Amino acid sequence: MVTTATPDTATPDTATRILDVAEELVQTRGLNAMSYADVSARVGITNASLHYHFPAKADLAVGLVDRYSGRFFAALDEIERTRPDVADRLRAYVDIYGAVLARGRMCLCGMLASDFETLPAAVQKRVSEFFERSYTWLEHVIDRGVAEGRLPAPASSRATAEALVAGLEGAMLVSRPAAGTERFAAIADALLAAVGVPARV
Amino acid sequence: MVTTATPDTATPDTATRILDVAEELVQTRGLNAMSYADVSARVGITNASLHYHFPAKADLAVGLVDRYSGRFFAALDEIERTRPDVADRLRAYVDIYGAVLARGRMCLCGMLASDFETLPAAVQKRVSEFFERSYTWLEHVIDRGVAEGRLPAPASSRATAEALVAGLEGAMLVSRPAAGTERFAAIADALLAAVGVPARV
DNA sequence: GTCTATAACGAGATAGAC
């Protein structure tokens, strides 16, 4: 999976290890529940060393969103490059979310969205951009699918794109209290069916 | 709106005022970003007085969910009592979420769901129950609508109910970074349309 | 680049007077 944190070939540098650990903590517990002490202890360095790499918590959060977004939209590029069919593209998009949830995590930006009002401005901006770029990508995929006659025309492809993202983020959110990942797959299929994507074989 | 905090007739007692203030803080900023100092200052009492009413933060959180759930499911009872038509019922359900978002808030239990792993066990249990009861209520409403021939039969009414809740929770989540409430209405209409509920007149 | 040490503050929580 393209969105997985880091290739496990060699020991990555400290900044990368910090981002890996912080990413997991934010995706599972939230930014406000993650402390520098948590991260430094798991990385095996001191609090002070952490501050050398990321002077303030806002810097760490910015680093997390930038890396996550970079990987996420690189994965979307990859989908467009390798999958010509619109239904396959949308299923692959949903699968990214499914893979994150399968690892017991929430979408990083979905998690930050819940803390939105408490975020530093630089982080707020990046989280908003993550969602805007997601809507735009999906909108274009849907529009092209409609133009090819392979997807029913929705009232608004933009609203459909937003509803799909909302459904996936919400599915991750409500799957965790239910302690069951199988729930996500059923919701995801229902969302895809609503867009006109048939269930997979 | 039935889910509004407290009737503004007279000055409510201290415990109620505490719950009102804490509820707003949790719905806008999250439980981990809300402190006893925040609440006590806004209520106009001291930290110590707050602890008299709610000895630990877990007690306050339990009080919040219990009151919220009580009002929420009372509102659902009211919907069933006053609206015989399934489409009206589902639109009214969506409107509860819309009214919460219109006040700049996230669903209390959706907000707690994002902090789920950090919640005291008693709060986790109540949040899970909130969602389970929601699914069950929607499932029965959908089933009756199908039996009456007023709703197309879904593959699974349970999965449809879960997808609807997920979509609404997610719509609230992503609406806040977008700084626009009009987005919610479009998403909500798309979700209702997917269930077979026509747009309102 | 990592460390020890510590500052400065805010958190949840308690004792005991009124």
Next chain:
DNA sequence: GTCTATCTCGTTATAGAC
């Protein structure tokens, strides 16, 4: 039921040695 005062701990962050 509310107060003052205080405790203890965890938090982000910095100074300066190695």
